Amino acid sequence: MRVIYILLLPLCLLFAQMAPGAALLTDLFHKYPEYLCAKKGGTCNFSPCPLYTKAEGFCYRGKAKCCI
Numbered sequence: 001m002r003v004i005y006i007l008l009l010p011l012c013l014l015f016a017q018m019a020p021g022a023a024l025l026t027d028l029f030h031k032y033p034e035y036l037c038a039k040k041g042g043t044c045n046f047s048p049c050p051l052y053t054k055a056e057g058f059c060y061r062g063k064a065k066c067c068i
Contacts, residue, residue, distance in 0.1 A: 034059045037066035 034044055037059055044059035049067035057066040 033057060033066065037068075040066075040068055042066045042068035 037044055037057060040056070042053075042056065043066075044064045045067050046060075046064045049055050049065060053067040055065040056068050058064065059066050
């Protein structure tokens with residue numbers, strides 16, 4: 001039982017400290033522009049943006065526009 005606690009201790013210390021833990025985890029969960037566009041409430045369009053929307057950023061490696 002002590003072995004389990006000894007193995008869990010470094011994991012707890014990693015997540016307890018924000019700076020080192022956050023630096024390690026930010027690279028693991030990279031957000032793609034398509035996800036960020038959808039999170040803002042927009043859509044990725046290859047054609048021009050529909051009426052009453054504006055282009056804010058790009059999707060699919062710059063081939064499409066993020067219309068919000």
